[in-house]
Amino acid sequence: xxxxxxxxxxxxxxxxxxxxxSVNGLSQVVLANLSGHVFDSSGLAxxxxxxxxxxxxTGFTRESTTSSSGDxxxxxxxxGQYRVTAEKEAFxxxxxxxxxxxxxxxxxxxxxxxxAVTQQIVVRGVSQVLSPTKTQIxxxxxxxQINNLPVNGRDFVSFALLxxxxxxxxxxxxxxxxxxxxxxKLSFAGQNVHDNFVAVDGSDDISSVSGWQRGSPPQDSVRxxxxxxxxxxxxxxxxxxxxxxxxTKSGTNDWHGSAYEYFRNNAMDATGLLQxxxxxxxxxxxxGFSIGGPIQRNKTFIFANYEGQRHGESxxxxxxxLANINAIDQVKVQTYGxxxxxAGLNVLRVNxxxxxxxxxxxxxxxxxxxxxxxxxxxxxxTNQSPLNDGFDLPSGFKNNFIRDQSLxx
Numbered sequence: 001x002x003x004x005x006x007x008x009x010x011x012x013x014x015x016x017x018x019x020x021x022s023v024n025g026l027s028q029v030v031l032a033n034l035s036g037h038v039f040d041s042s043g044l045a046x047x048x049x050x051x052x053x054x055x056x057x058t059g060f061t062r063e064s065t066t067s068s069s070g071d072x073x074x075x076x077x078x079x080g081q082y083r084v085t086a087e088k089e090a091f092x093x094x095x096x097x098x099x100x101x102x103x104x105x106x107x108x109x110x111x112x113x114x115x116a117v118t119q120q121i122v123v124r125g126v127s128q129v130l131s132p133t134k135t136q137i138x139x140x141x142x143x144x145q146i147n148n149l150p151v152n153g154r155d156f157v158s159f160a161l162l163x164x165x166x167x168x169x170x171x172x173x174x175x176x177x178x179x180x181x182x183x184x185k186l187s188f189a190g191q192n193v194h195d196n197f198v199a200v201d202g203s204d205d206i207s208s209v210s211g212w213q214r215g216s217p218p219q220d221s222v223r224x225x226x227x228x229x230x231x232x233x234x235x236x237x238x239x240x241x242x243x244x245x246x247x248t249k250s251g252t253n254d255w256h257g258s259a260y261e262y263f264r265n266n267a268m269d270a271t272g273l274l275q276x277x278x279x280x281x282x283x284x285x286x287x288g289f290s291i292g293g294p295i296q297r298n299k300t301f302i303f304a305n306y307e308g309q310r311h312g313e314s315x316x317x318x319x320x321x322l323a324n325i326n327a328i329d330q331v332k333v334q335t336y337g338x339x340x341x342x343a344g345l346n347v348l349r350v351n352x353x354x355x356x357x358x359x360x361x362x363x364x365x366x367x368x369x370x371x372x373x374x375x376x377x378x379x380x381x382t383n384q385s386p387l388n389d390g391f392d393l394p395s396g397f398k399n400n401f402i403r404d405q406s407l408x409x
Contacts, residue, residue: 030202030247032100035073036108038066038086045070046112049088056081056097057252059298060363076369079104079223079247086110101140102226102247138228139163143249146222154262154286154307156219157184160244163227169193183213188229188242195241201248201373203408215377215404216246218307220258220290221357223249248373250361251301255293262286276322278344279314288355298363305357312348315383315397318390328393338395347394353379370409377404 038049051072052063057080064072079102087093092115100106141159151158160166169187185193198205198213207214216222228243266282288307295302321328322345329340359373379402385392 030102031076032079032104032106033075034077034100034106034108036110037070038072039070039111041111041113046088049086051086053077053082053084056083058301059253061366063366084108086112088112091115102224103245138226140224140226142224146219154219155184156222157216157244160186160227165189165229166227183215185212186242191241198244200246201408217248217357217375218288218305218355221248221305223247248359249292249303250359251292251294251303253294253297257291259289260287276317279346281314281348284311301361303359307355309353311351315347315349315385316390317345321391341393341395345394347383349384350382372409375406
């Protein structure tokens with residue numbers, strides 16, 4: 001009986017195909033492609049023209065040469081603002097500034113005018129990049145919206161509600177189920193909240209326990225995200241609901257940072273109509289900082305973000321429970337020998353969390369690009385109501401502790 005060492009060739013072929021598939025899928029989901037044609041002023045194709053793109057923020061550079069029919073393709077571009085240059089001997093150089101968004105197959109046609117090579121035509125401002133190859137219904141939520149629109153709890157996924165036909169899903173609490181994952185659940189055109197697909201930097205962000213999305217990176221770590229309602233392509237996989245495709249921030253050639261503190265409390269809030277007297281405590285503090293910049297200009301960048309939350313609030317009780325709490329305690333103590341509920345039912349529902357995020361980006365020439373991203377989410381939820389409809393009491397409240405880590409490259 002022979003013992004054979006080594007790995008069969010078929011295994012190497014399988015691994016190679018998996019790596020190729022994952023890279024291609026990632027580029028389609030996270031990165032953008034730019035294609036188009038280069039014409040002369042009479043509308044004839046210009047073969048052999050050089051088309052180059054430079055990311056304005058990071059100096060990331062890619063280039064292509066037009067074919068015999070004048071078309072070009074520059075794939076796998078990180079989302080951002082680019083300076084596109086088209087040049088050919090005996091023609092004036094044309095320069096345009098465009099913005100590519102997450103997962104966008106952009107098309108940009110360029111016309112070159114006859115003239116000296118040293119002459120240059122610069123089109124200032126941002127050109128609209130068309131995507132004629134896709135018919136999907138989608139909306140991009142940009143960093144401007146994320147940074148400037150108000151949102152309670154700094155859950156940036158809430159901005160997906162800006163897209164048409166999206167609403168909060170029908171769950172026991174209307175928006176979250178704190179016993180599994182304290183996340184927002186979206187319904188696309190009335191479909192089940194379990195049928196969605198959420199990706200962060202091209203990686204699956206769906207919990208295998210609940211079927212809902214896992215905890216998301218802090219709001220200051222998100223560059224933009226795309227919400228796709230219908231007609232998505234095959235790279236998104238198994239979803240029959242909707243798609244939320246998120247990309248995170250990277251560092252740039254300039255150092256930028258932020259520090260913040262957001263808070264709410266019952267002293268500044270009106271008392272809710274459904275809150276019982278003395279059961280309106282609220283304290284919510286969200287704080288953190290972010291910083292990003294170059295380790296080596298035009299080559300290596302870092303971005304990091306920490307965010308903490310300290311949240312406590314009084315539970316909500318149904319009026320029927322409040323009116324009969326003495327009778328309930330009497331039955332518990334005298335009939336079943338169980339302890340009574342806390343005096344006044346005044347306990348705090350606590351949701352404390354700490355989130356950490358760090359991302360490294362590195363450019364290796366014009367052909368290779370690498371990023372690594374690590375995210376950790378630590379949630380400590382105590383005295384949480386499983387029913388969340390006002391009918392359960394503190395003796396039935398649950399604690400929920402979550403530590404979620406992800407490493408993507």
